[in-house]
Amino acid sequence: MRKFLYLLCFGLLTTCDDGDVFEVTLDFGDEFKQCGELVFYKINESTSETLSIQFEDLTIEDILEVNDEFLYENTLPLGSGNVFRYRSYGTTPNNSFFCNDVPINLQIEKDEASLGGEVFIQTVLVEDDNDGIPTEIEDENLDGDNDPDTNPTDTDGDSIPDYLDADDDGDNVLTINEGHNYTEEDGFSNAQDSDDDGTYDYLDDDDDNDGVDTRDEDSDQDLNPANDRTIDTILNPNSIPDYLNDQIANPTIATAFRQHIIRLTYTISVTVSNITLPSITRQTLDFGTLNDSSNPDGNITIDSREASPNFN
Incomplete structure (x- = not known):
């Protein structure tokens, strides 16, 4: 899925006239990953870019706590606490950049954090046999x-x-x-x-x-x-x-x-709105759906529970 963001000229592009708007295509796909306490991130290795959301006072366990209707929904403000960030690099980032205890040294060319906006998180639980x-x-x-x-x-x-x-x-x-x-x-x-x-x-x-x-x-x-x-x-x-x-x-x-074993499948999706970066206009961004299948600590979107049938 391609995300379209609009960059305004703030002296970053010397050839633009006042008020010019440039369309930039950020192709990050439909999925994101997670790690730590707590970061959602997307990597485009071909363009050496990342999008990330770092949360304050929110854990993955919180997000998996669905209600009686098997649903979790939460809207959080973006800013100094929950930070939405766009970065571009001179070298190619990978999962280790976000998930290592020891920071990875990368050549960061652009680093922009949202000054405002909102992030909407929805978790839907589906049970099946x-x-x-x-x-x-x-x-x-x-x-x-x-x-x-x-x-x-x-x-x-x-x-x-x-x-x-x-x-x-x-x-x-x-x-x-x-x-x-x-x-x-x-x-x-x-x-x-x-x-x-x-x-x-x-x-x-x-x-x-x-x-x-x-x-x-x-x-x-x-x-x-x-x-x-x-x-x-x-x-x-x-x-x-x-x-x-x-x-x-x-x-x-x-x-x-x-x-009996009942399988639990959690679908976690995220939408970011009204993002305010130094060079990006207000926009709604479908951040995607969590794909945790490659998580070395285990896929948190798949779980199970036991059920005891009544014998008759």
Whole structure:
């Protein structure tokens, strides 16, 4: 994404007349990074330029504290406390320039800090089960509001809606391992239905239709039927799991569901407005979205929590 800033002539450009305005293109992309306590920054290595926002009395933990609607929003003034800065360099900066405890010595050619303005920060949290099926697909939308949070589908009745449930059918085999094979192009046309009963395995509590629920074909009782195989060259010559073999029906009654892991994805976006630099007019700047994937201390935008389904 290209950001357009307008430089006024303040004696920096000797060839301009009074009142001339020059358009400068700062191509920093759509993402920014973070480190320290607390700096957001963007680097254009090809032009040796950076944009940064250094915050006072704000931590990344503060920004991740979303409300009951999974939202955090905050508008802060720019100035001496929270500083928006544009720099250009004679050498190419990198992440170490902002994140090292020991300052990196770079040839700074231009250094401008905003004398005013505002920075708006928004964090949106999205929870999902990371099973490869989009949230909107996992809700039957019986209430017609296209919102999986209201009257959500809960196939196995375990109190965890399907879009957050890593095991939609409650058979203790994770949905992602039951061959749903969903794609945006083909939908579920290639989904696995082991017993050809018209119900895909990921929604079928008896995958081989042998009369024993999949979760009860768990002979070692480790809450994972996928690793239970009866050794029998006649009844199970291919050594497939018992829950997929209709020739073997030796129930071991399950007494619990396995713990579920719900993935948390935080999207942090920043907009800067009314920036006042010595040579830049007032402007709104879409600072972008945080990409923390290369953070050596761990990606703070991805997290998880445990959920305990109600056994039934």
